[in-house]
Amino acid sequence: MAAGSTLGRWIVRSGVLPLSRRPPAWGRAARQPPGLPLAPARAFSNNKILVELDESSGVATMKFKSPPVNSLSLDFLTEFCISLEKLENNRACRGVIFTSAIPKIFSSGLDITEMCGKSTEHYAEFWRAVQEMWLRLYGCNMVTIAAVNGSSPAGGCLIALSCDYRIMVDNPKFNIGLNEAQLGIVAPFWFKDTFVNVVGQRIAERSLQLGALHPAPEALKLGLVDELVPEEKLQEKAAAVMAQWLALPDHARQITKSMMRKTVLDRLISHREEDIQHFISFTSKESIQKSLRMYMEMLRKKKSG
Amino acid sequence: MAAGSTLGRWIVRSGVLPLSRRPPAWGRAARQPPGLPLAPARAFSNNKILVELDESSGVATMKFKSPPVNSLSLDFLTEFCISLEKLENNRACRGVIFTSAIPKIFSSGLDITEMCGKSTEHYAEFWRAVQEMWLRLYGCNMVTIAAVNGSSPAGGCLIALSCDYRIMVDNPKFNIGLNEAQLGIVAPFWFKDTFVNVVGQRIAERSLQLGALHPAPEALKLGLVDELVPEEKLQEKAAAVMAQWLALPDHARQITKSMMRKTVLDRLISHREEDIQHFISFTSKESIQKSLRMYMEMLRKKKSG
Amino acid sequence: MAAGSTLGRWIVRSGVLPLSRRPPAWGRAARQPPGLPLAPARAFSNNKILVELDESSGVATMKFKSPPVNSLSLDFLTEFCISLEKLENNRACRGVIFTSAIPKIFSSGLDITEMCGKSTEHYAEFWRAVQEMWLRLYGCNMVTIAAVNGSSPAGGCLIALSCDYRIMVDNPKFNIGLNEAQLGIVAPFWFKDTFVNVVGQRIAERSLQLGALHPAPEALKLGLVDELVPEEKLQEKAAAVMAQWLALPDHARQITKSMMRKTVLDRLISHREEDIQHFISFTSKESIQKSLRMYMEMLRKKKSG
Numbered sequence: 021m022a023a024g025s026t027l028g029r030w031i032v033r034s035g036v037l038p039l040s041r042r043p044p045a046w047g048r049a050a051r052q053p054p055g056l057p058l059a060p061a062r063a064f065s066n067n068k069i070l071v072e073l074d075e076s077s078g079v080a081t082m083k084f085k086s087p088p089v090n091s092l093s094l095d096f097l098t099e100f101c102i103s104l105e106k107l108e109n110n111r112a113c114r115g116v117i118f119t120s121a122i123p124k125i126f127s128s129g130l131d132i133t134e135m136c137g138k139s140t141e142h143y144a145e146f147w148r149a150v151q152e153m154w155l156r157l158y159g160c161n162m163v164t165i166a167a168v169n170g171s172s173p174a175g176g177c178l179i180a181l182s183c184d185y186r187i188m189v190d191n192p193k194f195n196i197g198l199n200e201a202q203l204g205i206v207a208p209f210w211f212k213d214t215f216v217n218v219v220g221q222r223i224a225e226r227s228l229q230l231g232a233l234h235p236a237p238e239a240l241k242l243g244l245v246d247e248l249v250p251e252e253k254l255q256e257k258a259a260a261v262m263a264q265w266l267a268l269p270d271h272a273r274q275i276t277k278s279m280m281r282k283t284v285l286d287r288l289i290s291h292r293e294e295d296i297q298h299f300i301s302f303t304s305k306e307s308i309q310k311s312l313r314m315y316m317e318m319l320r321k322k323k324s325g
Numbered sequence: 326m327a328a329g330s331t332l333g334r335w336i337v338r339s340g341v342l343p344l345s346r347r348p349p350a351w352g353r354a355a356r357q358p359p360g361l362p363l364a365p366a367r368a369f370s371n372n373k374i375l376v377e378l379d380e381s382s383g384v385a386t387m388k389f390k391s392p393p394v395n396s397l398s399l400d401f402l403t404e405f406c407i408s409l410e411k412l413e414n415n416r417a418c419r420g421v422i423f424t425s426a427i428p429k430i431f432s433s434g435l436d437i438t439e440m441c442g443k444s445t446e447h448y449a450e451f452w453r454a455v456q457e458m459w460l461r462l463y464g465c466n467m468v469t470i471a472a473v474n475g476s477s478p479a480g481g482c483l484i485a486l487s488c489d490y491r492i493m494v495d496n497p498k499f500n501i502g503l504n505e506a507q508l509g510i511v512a513p514f515w516f517k518d519t520f521v522n523v524v525g526q527r528i529a530e531r532s533l534q535l536g537a538l539h540p541a542p543e544a545l546k547l548g549l550v551d552e553l554v555p556e557e558k559l560q561e562k563a564a565a566v567m568a569q570w571l572a573l574p575d576h577a578r579q580i581t582k583s584m585m586r587k588t589v590l591d592r593l594i595s596h597r598e599e600d601i602q603h604f605i606s607f608t609s610k611e612s613i614q615k616s617l618r619m620y621m622e623m624l625r626k627k628k629s630g
Numbered sequence: 631m632a633a634g635s636t637l638g639r640w641i642v643r644s645g646v647l648p649l650s651r652r653p654p655a656w657g658r659a660a661r662q663p664p665g666l667p668l669a670p671a672r673a674f675s676n677n678k679i680l681v682e683l684d685e686s687s688g689v690a691t692m693k694f695k696s697p698p699v700n701s702l703s704l705d706f707l708t709e710f711c712i713s714l715e716k717l718e719n720n721r722a723c724r725g726v727i728f729t730s731a732i733p734k735i736f737s738s739g740l741d742i743t744e745m746c747g748k749s750t751e752h753y754a755e756f757w758r759a760v761q762e763m764w765l766r767l768y769g770c771n772m773v774t775i776a777a778v779n780g781s782s783p784a785g786g787c788l789i790a791l792s793c794d795y796r797i798m799v800d801n802p803k804f805n806i807g808l809n810e811a812q813l814g815i816v817a818p819f820w821f822k823d824t825f826v827n828v829v830g831q832r833i834a835e836r837s838l839q840l841g842a843l844h845p846a847p848e849a850l851k852l853g854l855v856d857e858l859v860p861e862e863k864l865q866e867k868a869a870a871v872m873a874q875w876l877a878l879p880d881h882a883r884q885i886t887k888s889m890m891r892k893t894v895l896d897r898l899i900s901h902r903e904e905d906i907q908h909f910i911s912f913t914s915k916e917s918i919q920k921s922l923r924m925y926m927e928m929l930r931k932k933k934s935g
Contacts, residue, residue: 184839201581204574212584217831221522222548225585229489229578230570243832265840269814273839276811279822280835506886509879517889526827527853530890534794534883535875 068096070121071103078114079262080107085121089128092175096131097149104156114266115163117258118179120170124194129174135303136312147299150175151210151292158182158214159285161274163265167258169251172196173233174207180245181214184265184277187257190248192235197244201231204311205302208295213284219243373401375426376408383419384567385412390426394433397480401436402454409461419571420468422563423484425475429499434479440608441617452604455480456515456597463487463519464590466579468570472563474556477501478538479512485550486519489570489582492562495553497540502549506536509616510607513600518589524548678706680731681713688724689872690717695731699738702785706741707759714766724876725773727868728789730780734804739784745913746922757909760785761820761902768792768824769895771884773875777868779861782806783843784817790855791824794875794887797867800858802845807854811841814921815912818905823894829853 068086073079082103084090107113120126134146157164157179166180168188177196180186188194198215200207207215207228216224223242227234239245249257265273288295302308373391378384387408389395412418425431439451462469462484471485473493482501485491493499503520505512512520512533521529528547532539544550554562570578593600607613678696683689692713694700717723730736744756767774767789776790778798787806790796798804808825810817817825817838826834833852837844849855859867875883898905912918 185836201573201577204577206577206580206584209584212581217835219832220525220830221585222524225522225582226490226551228581228585229573231573231577246836268811268839268841272811272814272816272841275816276822276838277835279816279819280831280838506878506882509882511882511885511889514889517886525830526890527829530827530887531795531856533890534878534886536878536882 066099066103068093068099069103071107073107073110073113075112077259077263078112078266079117079259080113080115081117081119083119083121084127087122089125090120090122090176091128091131092150092153093131094134094146094149097146097153101149101152101156104160108161113162114270115165115262116160117165117167117255117262118183119167119255119258123170125170125176126166126168126172126194126196127176127179128171129176129178132312132316136309136316140300140304143300143303144296147296148292151288151295154178154182154210154214155285155288158281159278161270161277163262163273165258165262165265167254168194168196168245169254170194171233173199177244178211178214181218185261186245187254187261188236188239188245188248189251189254190236191251192237195233195235196239197231197233198228199231199233201229203231205308208299209291210284210288210295213287217281217284371404371408373398373404374408376412378412378415378418380417382564382568383417383571384422384564385418385420386422386424388424388426389432392427394430395425395427395481396433396436397455397458398436399439399451399454402451402458406454406457406461409465413466418467419575420470420567421465422470422472422560422567423488424472424560424563428475430475430481431471431473431477431499431501432481432484433476434481434483437617437621441614441621445605445609448605448608449601452601453597456593456600459483459487459515459519460590460593463586464583466575466582468567468578470563470567470570472559473499473501473550474559475499476538478504482549483516483519486523490566491550491552492559492566493541493544493550493553494556494559495541496556497542500538500540501544502536502538503533504536504538506534508536510613513604514596515589515593515600518592522586522589676709676713678703679709679713681717683717683720683723685722687869687873688722688876689727689869690723690725691727691729693729693731694737697732699735700730700732700786701738701741702760702763703741704744704756704759707756707763711759711762711766714770718771723772724880725775725872726770727775727777727865727872728793729777729865729868733780735780735786736776736778736782736804736806737786737789738781739786739788742922742926746919746926750910750914753910753913754906757906758902761898761905764788764792764820764824765895765898768891769888771880771887773872773883775868775872775875777864778804778806778855779864780804781843783809787854788821788824791828795871796855797864797871798846798849798855798858799861799864800846801861802847805843805845806849807841807843808838809841809843811839813841815918818909819901820894820898820905823897827891827894 068084068090070081070083070085072081072083082100084096086093086096090096104116107116130150135143138146164183164185166183166186168180168186170189171194172180173196177198180196188196198207198211200211212224212228215228219227219242226232227242234242234244236245236248240248247257373389373395375386375388375390377386377388379386387405389401391398391401395401409421412421435455440448443451469488469490471488471491473485473491475494476499477485477493478501482503485501493501503512503516505516517529517533520533524532524547531537532547539547539549541550541553545553552562678694678700680691680693680695682691682693692710694706696703696706700706714726717726740760745753748756774793774795776793776796778790778796780799781804782790783806787808790806798806808817808821810821822834822838825838829837829852836842837852844852844854846855846858850858857867
């Protein structure tokens with residue numbers, strides 16, 4: 021027996037475990053069987069999200085391109101979930117970078133038009149899609165990196181918070197936060213849980229009550245994003261960080277991630293229908309509908325003015 | 326439909342939602358019906374706390390003036406709860422600033438004379454009042470700001486920790502902390518929970534075990550207070566921070582606050598009688614009584630000496 | 631009655647409560663009755679850990695001296711638990727400093743030879759010993775300080791994390807972390823809980839997924855250790871910090887510590903057998919055994935080469 025052969029020493033001596041020495045069985049074991057026949061990967065696009073997969077690195081990029089502000093409409097959310105599922109089921113893909121093809125905006129969050137003047141059934145369908153997006157992203161087996169190249173309020177912030185790592189463009193004009201309280205509405209408990217898991221209870225308590233949008237440098241200071249880079253370095257940096265995460269054996273990293281996030285994921289899973297009912301009854305209130313109509317009217321005038 | 330009309334964008338474009346555009350229904354909806362006929366507000370005082378309400382801004386100030394050290398006696402606590410309840414029930418009041426009228430001391434914490442040589446019934450009544458003070462303050466619907474203009478040990482620290490925001494005078498002679506362990510006693514679990522919610526588990530673990538009192542600059546570094554200002558700027562700063570918090574619609578802010586604090590509040594609510602029994606049995610111990618008597622004797626001699 | 635005699639003021643005025651005024655009943659009340667006859671203390675050693683007790687200060691030092699890398703073998707763990715129990719039962723001992731007698735290594739973590747080619751019963755016995763070590767150390771009534779004078783990966787890091795305070799030698803070549811994920815294995819949930827209690831959820835999520843080993847300066851920045859000192863100052867600094875902690879009455883400090891750590895301790899206590907079964911079934915996998923054999927073979931060749 022080799023004396024002093026400890027788990028820890030192995031790593032101390034060898035540095036990051038080289039991929040070539042990884043037992044092949046560890047790499048992808050946690051993947052669910054694909055089930056459905058897979059589309060031939062590489063690049064599939066629909067309307068609102070452009071997906072590019074580099075098979076040599078195993079890294080996909082999902083680029084939001086839904087003008088003017090990458091709002092999270094039912095169509096966007098559906099496409100997001102389908103795209104993510106396809107990548108999860110593609111054994112050539114191990115990590116995803118999320119970024120925007122729209123200048124200055126990462127994503128502006130939930131689409132108000134889905135919440136205004138529609139049927140109860142529509143509200144339920146919409147909210148279920150919002151939940152689905154988060155459940156898939158926060159629980160994603162692949163490495164997920166947000167390359168935040170623009171402002172990212174509300175639901176846009178939620179997407180960034182749900183990734184494993186957040187890199188933001190170093191521009192104080194770009195801001196990020198769960199600003200729901202400023203609108204007189206309340207971030208759902210699972211938005212809050214995700215926020216707390218990133219910045220801790222105290223910062224969350226203050227930021228959520230103020231509905232604060234934090235300029236990039238402040239977001240870094242609060243831990244809301246992990247680092248800032250000049251815009252022209254963003255994709256390069258995201259690729260470098262991704263390579264660092266992909267140097268780890270997938271299986272152990274996936275189980276570790278699941279262990280860290282399970283409590284918060286389970287909380288929504290076990291209250292999902294309640295959460296939908298809550299959204300419907302809130303959205304259906306005449307006072308809320310009136311306020312949303314006024315806001316959309318204001319936008320329309322601004323546009324034509 | 327206005328394309329790109331998202332919740333987030335509304336805010337990005339409009340900055341903080343102007344109060345004038347707030348639907349009136351949102352503003353005060355969470356308030357309980359007053360129930361009792363309201364005293365004509367403005368200024369009501371009793372013995373130990375001076376309450377001033379500025380109806381134009383909706384901001385009240387509660388000034389502790391119970392010499393020599395604003396100790397939390399049963400009378401003080403009762404007056405505190407009544408004053409806070411009156412403000413909660415007054416629709417003209419949306420926020421409260423807590424500060425001291427006694428130089429160098431914010432509050433020195435629980436009054437030992439209430440814990441020494443009294444009946445079991447008295448201990449129960451006193452502890453129930455301490456609990457009541459915290460339940461009302463930590464769960465307060467109004468915006469609460471601690472303007473800490475002096476030292477703030479033990480129960481004094483608890484008052485500050487229970488507010489939404491803490492501003493402390495930038496004087497290293499003023500300190501703050503839950504120093505119970507130094508007395509050979511243990512901070513109740515809900516003191517601990519409140520502390521952890523502000524500074525996190527690790528800092529709390531160390532600070533509570535050491536019964537540490539942190540000078541103002543250290544308190545800032547640990548996150549125990551949010552900012553330091555020169556003494557002459559304290560009230561002005563508190564008013565400015567209050568205005569920032571009051572720019573938000575009350576209803577959404579209140580529900581957000583409740584969402585953040587509910588777990589910790591519920592823990593005491595569901596163990597309240599146990600916690601009182603625990604306090605009585607601890608306080609009634611002869612060893613504790615003896616130690617408290619010795620301490621009071623020492624203070625008396627110092628005074629007459 | 632002395633007006634203004636508050637708990638807090640007592641401390642503000644008197645500084646740290648002098649030990650001489652501590653009621654003798656508080657000092658050691660929480661200790662379990664020794665039960666077994668005590669060995670005559672001072673210094674007892676076996677093979678792998680040297681224990682020195684300074685009866686004048688009440689401080690013991692446990693020095694790991696199991697070459698080459700202080701790996702946590704079944705023998706080491708057993709000796710660790712017995713030594714700690716003896717000290718707990720010795721009324722002359724109030725605090726323990728953990729350090730290494732091996733240059734450059736604090737402890738390299740679990741001994742792989744205990745996990746390779748052995749019986750199911752052996753795996754169970756080994757894992758129970760790992761659990762026992764943590765349960766005793768994390769729940770230890772005495773003040774525990776890690777004087778980390780070398781690298782401290784995996785199980786070595788767990789020992790440091792379980793202490794009340796961590797001082798590390800200021801040498802960027804020494805690193806510390808739970809690097810299990812780099813080996814394709816997953817840190818047990820109670821390693822994770824201990825880590826989160828020290829650095830918080832976000833830092834833990836990233837560090838554990840990356841299986842990161844942090845050089846001393848980075849470990850300080852993350853809060854993984856509390857301070858860095860030059861190697862020649864380490865023991866002196868550990869003694870000074872210990873004196874600060876021992877200035878507090880034991881009983882209150884012990885109950886406070888237990889209040890802070892109980893949730894996490896209870897989680898393992900109530901899932902202990904499950905956790906052992908989990909370890910056995912993981913370790914017994916042919917793929918894991920093969921990988922461990924390859925690693926040990928590599929070490930053997932390196933040694934003879």
